[in-house]
Amino acid sequence: MPTEDPRLTALLDVLSSLGTEASTTDRGDLDLLDTSDLVHRMNDEDRRVPDAVAARSAEIAAAVDGITERFRRGGRLIYIGAGTAGRVGVLDASECPPTFGTDPSMVIGLIAGGEPAIRSAVENAEDDADAAGDSLRELGLSALDTVVGISASGRTPYVVGGLHAAREQGALTIAIASNAASEIGAVADIAIEVVTGPEFISGSTRLKSGTAQKLVVNMLTTLSMIKLGKTYHGVMVDLLATNEKLHARSIRTVTELTGTDVATAARALADADGSVKLAILMLSTGSSADAASDALRDADGILRMAIDALNRN
Known part of the structure; x- marks a missing residue:
């Protein structure tokens, strides 16, 4: 008769104590259910x-x-x-x-x-x-x-x-x-x-x-x-436009948050080297790229604080 492995016994004891490893008595029929019932049962668990x-x-x-x-x-x-x-x-x-x-x-x-x-x-x-x-x-x-x-x-x-x-x-x-x-x-x-x-x-x-x-x-x-100020009004303002979809999203973000048109937003993004946050700051305050960049640095990158600071000046 083989000798029982104490390490295996200990591991089995640990597994039996974990809720994530537990079995339940209400799932013995899963393989008998139709697909719709399976979807509902699994979704109920996920809830x-x-x-x-x-x-x-x-x-x-x-x-x-x-x-x-x-x-x-x-x-x-x-x-x-x-x-x-x-x-x-x-x-x-x-x-x-x-x-x-x-x-x-x-x-x-x-x-x-x-x-x-x-x-x-x-x-x-x-x-x-x-x-x-x-x-x-x-x-x-x-x-x-x-x-x-x-x-x-x-x-x-x-x-x-x-x-x-x-x-x-x-x-x-x-x-x-x-x-x-x-x-x-x-x-x-x-x-x-x-x-x-x-x-x-x-x-x-x-x-x-x-x-x-x-x-x-x-x-x-x-x-x-x-x-850390990576969003503004619940919108990503530090995203990187690494493809066409994200470039379009950058333009849309600038237009939505500044009320400007697409052409103006695109120009501001170009002047800001693609930075959505900087473009928004420039358009919201009428500041140059250099002034806006300095304000963002002073505000630790938090757009709301930078807008408030430039609008006070």
Whole structure:
């Protein structure tokens, strides 16, 4: 009779305690349902996610304030995660430059297994407790930075090790988990534990857990960027016009926020070297590009403050 593996026994005990791994008795008939019923059943499960995120509003707000404060001092936001959680972080990081005009080094996504893991599973990468810390040190992590560890189970060794390494460097640490009393939550300065419960397909944490992770990281970067002045009247004003659609959006943004016509908006954008924020400031105050640029710098890039300052002069 084979000897029982104590490590496997311990892992099975851990999995049985996680809500994200739990099975429910009301889903045994999924393979018997028609497509319409499946759609409704899955959508009913997904409806629970926003409420679970809302229950962690205080922790999310604290995280946003911490991230913003460090951004203002030149710090970075670095996501670490494995599998779906890692891809969520990489996705959010990659979308910040075109959306908010940020330098690619401002928000970074690290995934267990590196670049290949973005598209394909890399075996055992998430079990390497030292890999994330090594990557963070290679990035020159400092106390100005924020490290956000994402793990549905809340116990992924890659993330646990990375958060420990980040704390050693004095960085702000934030954990996003889908289970309460998580291991990464205990390590981090701020624990955002969004309890999403059993998945529609047991253990498939790319579903509700992944959705919750996406909602939370959306808030961490979007709300931080709002506080940094990257939006004005709820509109992106630091976007980069890297294609025809974004160039058209830039012109539309300037026309909508200044009340000018398309031709005038296009000329202002050209004079502003494509900067939507600068073009709006010039048209709103009648200032030259140089004067508007100086005002934006003095206002720490916050358009509303720069408009008020120039209109007072």
